[in-house]
Amino acid sequence: MTSTATMPRYPYQSLWPQTCRRPIVGFAAWSGTGKTTLLEAVIPRLREAGLRLALVKHAHxxxxxxxxxxxxxxxxxxxxxxxxxxxxxxxxxxxxxxxxRDPVLAEEIARLDQDSVDLLLVEGFRNERFPKIELLRETGRDRPPLFHDDDAIIAVATADDQPLETTLPRLSMNDPDGVARFILQEIAGAR
Incomplete structure (x- = not known):
């Protein structure tokens, strides 16, 4: 029997970088997939839900x-x-x-004032281990999906009804309300 004191407070907390003290979710994909566009649409919806946000963006x-x-x-x-x-x-x-040198997510998170935010959003850092939503587009199929080799990917967002074999939750890149709802329920712990 596991005591409640040892159970994670938030879903996916076991995947958080060591310096992370707030729920975190990343948007990972190959360049040009639409990470920034989706984040621009999701952020206002998370703010409307009352969340204070910090964002770390990896620049290549x-x-x-x-x-x-x-x-x-x-x-x-x-x-x-x-x-x-x-x-x-x-x-x-x-x-x-x-x-x-290439930035390390845990080091960059440590620079943030985490006490003033409720949720950390990350754009990029696709090769690091932390909870991520992978974005896939049909036009980017010349590169393999990341979720096959990354068990920290917790959902997949696609631009259309393309066939995709996965047991991961499927989101639509064209439905920022649905993506925000997923983040609120599955990452931020809002019920």
Missing amino acids: HAFDVDHPGKDSYQLRKAGADQVLVTSGQRWALMRERQQE
Whole structure:
């Protein structure tokens, strides 16, 4: 008999990265499948349900949130390892990595203020182990589905009624209400 003290508080909690203290779900797929588009539609629905959200997005290319000509950009390029830009509305911290390497999800999650959110959303990090919804499109069938080799994929969202042999829950990429409902019930623990 298992005591209630050792049972996970949330579904899939055993898959959470070690630094994670809030429910987490990722959207994993090959590039160009529509992760950002689906997240843009799902996020407002999760907010309407009262959830406070944080998002970690994996960028595969060099990116810059600052722009040439801005003081903060110039100071960072001059050699500042960290630049905090702040205003009455928001703040952003840019920090240079000492060595270029692919980010590790657990390390990135540790940077978040998890006490101020209810749910962590992740775009990308498809090769890391944490609860993920895989997005599949018929047009992307030249690459194999990820769920065959990743037992951390908890559902599959497709763009159409394409045949797919799986026992995983099936979601529609064209139904953001349904995807949000799945997240609320199966990830965030809302009943």
